[in-house]
Amino acid sequence: MSASHDAPLQTLFLPFAHGTLDWPQGPVLFLRAREGWPPREHAATGQLVCVQSFRPFAQALERGGWEVRDEAALETTDARYPLVLVLPPRQRDEARALLARALERVAPGGVLVACQSNNEGARSGESDLQQLAGLGGKLTKNHCRVFWTAPLEGGHDEALRKRWAALDAPRAILDGRFHSRPGVFAWDRIDPASALLAEQLPADLAGHGADLGAGWGYLSAEVLARCPKVAALDLYEAESRALELARRNLAGSAAQLDFCWHDVTAGIDGRYDFIVSNPPFHTPAREDRPDIGQRFIAVAAQALRPGGRLFMVANRHLPYEQILNDSFGQVRVAAERDGFKVIVGTRGGRA
Template sequence: MAAQHDAPLETLFLPFGGALTWPAGPVLFLRARDGWPLRERAQPGQLVCEQSFRPFADALEASGWTVRDEQQLGEDATRYAVVLVLPPRQREEARALFARALALAAPGGIVVACQHNNEGARSGEGDLQQLAGLGGKMTKNHCRVYWTAPLNGQHDAALAQRWAALDAPRAILSGRFQSRPGIFAWDRIDPASALLVEQLPADLAGRGADLGAGYGYLSTEVLQRCPQVTGLDLFEAEGRALALARENLEKLASPAKLGFHWHDVTAGVQGQYDFIVTNPPFHTPSRGDRPDIGRRFIAVAAEALRPGGRMWLVANRHLPYEQILNESFGDVRVAAERDGFKLIEATKAKAAPVRSGKRA
């Protein structure tokens, strides 16, 4: 199978072909993604990767790279000669990431970042220049890679301190939830989830799951509206969101047994459920629409439901989910449509009764 083209990742490493020298010591890669450029440059044991999105973290670990989370890096005193960054599109989150990159760089170290032109590359370059000055830049593959000069305290320390707090968790929606920039619909209730909640039946009961739980909005509504729910498992691939969901749900003091899983739903889920709610993603952090992710969520939900179990799914109206829904469930109906979204209730077929008969 041909390797998937990842233009920002490939462009990120271009300066090390001449403009920059790859160091002999440890290198840090923030928002890391796996790919052949890592294997071309980094030595085994040299590269430390930070990645909170589970599929990307799994791919990095499968290739033998060391993966750490934000908290682990903060507790480690190691400072790095090179800090590589693939900044996210959300600007507050990206600025906070630049501030952390500077804090984790060793004296004389450099920060190297790359973004696709359609994902905020020009703004990112301007932000890093404002914070620490630029040592150079290159453009290729519809991307922009830019880097600092060797860092020896010449950056704007006060600005770095302000930017470091830009993606800190904070109260939203009149204090009802904790969230942070960069999480899906981080400062609001997205209209698709709101549509699902409006139609949510109060008779949901037993053990359920929220596939792609985000910061926990749907799960919170399930627990507050459906008193017969005895257990709820939250599955979320973005670790930063899952930590928020845990905080948001645990403060409810619900009698239901809760489970929090940093997990890629497309890999399948363990357990059998009486109901499932989901607002599945249809893209990944590395850009591009991916309706196959939603289709896989539907197939996984069908596998995880008990016979007669129900799935409540909300999605953009144009997404092609009907075939997999009809193939995977015994009964499918559109419960509501609004503002370009469709809400679907799908019920898993009950097993046919086993009939005994006499052999002729």
């Protein structure tokens, strides 16, 4: 997401730009933080403590000079902050849980400020914060809504906060076969595109493979279950919340596993015998981005050994044919169903 077009990030800082709220002197906690010019206009160097689980956003923050922590690291401290900023996600259970955890981090007399775009649940988010802790104010601009609490001195609904804080906790799904949590892709089901790809996996896959965009681990689990000659599998996933679930779901595998919190579009190291992928084609904000999937294909081709194969699934309409033909010696459509296509690309003798 371009910082210059990140409307929720810009709108989040509107109360401070207008003087409606005062910017504090001490450390400020920023949950689901994103890099851009608005925080740099207000925060001093080292003042923001940023929490971000999506690798491309985390790397952008680090390049901007901000301190970045993951959710697990935050849970090891009981620090409280005079200001907590939040960019809640679209999924409502995940958003409510994030607001509840944010509230727990507000110091006495502090303020919680959140912002969402109108098409990402802004009205629901405002209603949820009002129910949880009461509203001190709100503003609308850029097709977004920023809303905040009055200075907090207790008095919020602590029982509700505790219930909401657990709404996105990992839990068993699919009759206990896997664990997942609200907010990750296809969190409570097997994605039909991934299921179609799994059906096309040949049992003779062997050696060292990779899963690009592994999510909570379904495709990797299917590879290991269907292909006993696979000795090692590397899982690449940009969302750390999903990657930790994959680590849990694949525990006990006989194969050597490596879990990589990584942005695949930046390229990967290694030479693989095979790669499987259900690549994303949109950003976390649901912006349509087929170029992400195209980049996954190019990266896969570069990472395969000569003769290595890519097994990928995509929506039938996505424009992947040219990059596939440019990147692989042989390309074939292995299956089509319900608007999805499974494509197998075999790398030639040179990249």
